[in-house]
Amino acid sequence: MRTRGQGKARPLTDVAAAVAVVGMFWVWPADGGAWPRVVAAATLAAATAGAMTLRWRAPVAATVTAAVATVLGVVLGACEDPMLATAWCLYPLAVERAARARVLVAAPVGVLAALALVTGVPEGDARESGRRLLIAVAALGGAWLLGVTVGRQVAVAREAERAGVRLQVARDVHDVVGHALGVIVARSGVVLALPDADEREVRETLAEVETHARRALEEIQGLVRTLRGGPAPGLGGLPAVIAATRAAGVDVDARVDGRIDGDARIGDGVGAVAFRIVQEALSNVVRHAPGAACAVDVHEEGGTVVVRIRDTGPRDPRYRDTGSRDTGPRGRGAGAGTAGAGVGLRGMRERARLVGGTVAWGARPDGGFEVEARLPVGGAS
Numbered sequence: 057m058r059t060r061g062q063g064k065a066r067p068l069t070d071v072a073a074a075v076a077v078v079g080m081f082w083v084w085p086a087d088g089g090a091w092p093r094v095v096a097a098a099t100l101a102a103a104t105a106g107a108m109t110l111r112w113r114a115p116v117a118a119t120v121t122a123a124v125a126t127v128l129g130v131v132l133g134a135c136e137d138p139m140l141a142t143a144w145c146l147y148p149l150a151v152e153r154a155a156r157a158r159v160l161v162a163a164p165v166g167v168l169a170a171l172a173l174v175t176g177v178p179e180g181d182a183r184e185s186g187r188r189l190l191i192a193v194a195a196l197g198g199a200w201l202l203g204v205t206v207g208r209q210v211a212v213a214r215e216a217e218r219a220g221v222r223l224q225v226a227r228d229v230h231d232v233v234g235h236a237l238g239v240i241v242a243r244s245g246v247v248l249a250l251p252d253a254d255e256r257e258v259r260e261t262l263a264e265v266e267t268h269a270r271r272a273l274e275e276i277q278g279l280v281r282t283l284r285g286g287p288a289p290g291l292g293g294l295p296a297v298i299a300a301t302r303a304a305g306v307d308v309d310a311r312v313d314g315r316i317d318g319d320a321r322i323g324d325g326v327g328a329v330a331f332r333i334v335q336e337a338l339s340n341v342v343r344h345a346p347g348a349a350c351a352v353d354v355h356e357e358g359g360t361v362v363v364r365i366r367d368t369g370p371r372d373p374r375y376r377d378t379g380s381r382d383t384g385p386r387g388r389g390a391g392a393g394t395a396g397a398g399v400g401l402r403g404m405r406e407r408a409r410l411v412g413g414t415v416a417w418g419a420r421p422d423g424g425f426e427v428e429a430r431l432p433v434g435g436a437s
Contacts, residue, residue, distance in 0.1 A: 063379040066112060067083045073144055074108040081137035082129065097134035100125040115149035138188045143195035150203020154211060231332050231339070236272030238342040240265050242304040245346070264303055271300065290327035291316055291354065294334055298352065301338040306350050306367075308338070313355040321359060326431050329407045330354060330363050333415070336400045337365035337427045345369055348424065361413075361431040369424040404429065 082101040103125045107118040122141040129135025182399050189421045244265060291312065298310045316322060334352060350367040401417055404427065413431035420426050 067109065069235050070109045070111065070144075074105040074141075077108065077137060077141045077144070080103050081140070082135050093132055093134070097129060097132055100129045100134070104129070104137075108141055108144050109392070110146040111148045115145065118145040119149050120406075136188075138191040138195065139189075140195050143199035146196060149227075150200045151207035151210065154207025155202045190272055223406070227332070227407065230399055230403060231336050233272060235309055236269065236300075238339045239300050239304040240269065242342050242346050271296070289331050290324060291331055294354070297331075297335050297338060301342060301350070304342045305347055306338070306341055306345075307348070308350045308352060310352040311354070312352065316328075316354065316356055316361060321433050323331040323411075323434070325411050326361055326433070329360055329411050329413065329431060330429070332407055333363050333404050333427070334365060336404055340400060340425075340427075341365075341367045345424070352423065359433050360435060363429040363431065364421065364426070365428075366426045367424045370402045401427075 078101050081103070082097070104122050105282045107121040107125070111118040119142060121268055122145045123139070126135055126137050126139060129137070145237070190236050244261065294310070294312055296309050316327075333353065338350065341348060345367050348367045348369055350365065353362070353364040355362055401415075404415045404417075408429050408431060411431055413428045413429060415427065417425070
């Protein structure tokens with residue numbers, strides 16, 4: 057992974073390195089009158105420079121080209137490079153092949169050692185040859201080891217990023233589909249519980265089911281657009297969610313500060329998290345407390361967006377646990393295996409943490425259940 061600034065800096069760095077290596081280690085043959093050798097030396101120097109500047113686009117070809125050009129330059133007496141150009145080109149190759157480094161490590165080391173021996177025995181005394189051999193081996197080995205290390209770090213970071221994306225998609229799908237199916241089940245259950253339901257009531261219920269299913273499909277399509285870079289749902293989508301919850305038989309008293317949705321200080325991330333928390337909390341009310349009265353309150357308080365959802369019950373006993381507060385790593389969980397510690401509530405906590413916020417939930421002393429989230433106004437967008 058690289059940033060835009062790194063992408064722009066790389067070509068300049070490669071060009072500078074190519075100029076430095078060619079300028080320091082490539083010279084014209086001593087017999088300047090032998091034009092074929094001069095042309096050959098200039099061609100090899102240009103090939104080396106080109107390989108160094110193109111190392112990220114074609115690392116294998118660049119490494120081979122730099123190595124062959126260096127060896128031929130030494131044979132012509134026009135190059136004194138101790139394989140620094142080859143090491144420069146080898147680094148991206150090591151980064152690219154880091155995942156298979158255990159399989160490939162023997163072959164590159166053997167090839168590099170052979171090349172080092174060739175360039176380490178030019179004209180001159182044994183001391184100079186030994187020094188150049190040592191530099192060549194150190195440069196090639198260091199470039200390979202450094203590239204493998206960085207490549208593995210990049211692979212780990214990419215896998216973590218992919219895992220984060222998968223988790224985000226799972227949370228979104230759970231929230232969207234869970235809310236829609238909860239409303240559909242609630243409405244269908246009401247009609248099925250009426251033994252004398254007439255055709256009109258059945259038709260009205262089917263029409264509502266169709267509406268909620270279509271809305272869920274639209275949200276899934278919106279989720280796909282979001283994954284492709286589109287805008288995420290925000291507080292502006294709360295009226296539709298609240299209306300659907302009311303249609304499922306829940307009496308919702310909503311108090312949403314309309315100024316929050318248009319506040320430039322509140323990033324899209326905070327708005328999306330607040331929306332999903334309200335959506336999931338209302339889905340839980342529909343599933344576990346059908347017919348309950350529910351209050352939704354979203355407002356700003358001292359630089360914090362407060363999202364509070366309360367219901368009066370009745371609630372499924374499995375859902376009525378001891379509650380928990382999201383107090384960080386030392387906070388007590390809601391109880392594994394209970395409905396109160398379900399995927400939806402864990403998703404709320406994970407979402408809030410992404411923007412630096414917290415979530416608390418638990419049974420109310422006077423009955424019912426409460427979810428409260430506190431999200432910083434300047435949270436991640």
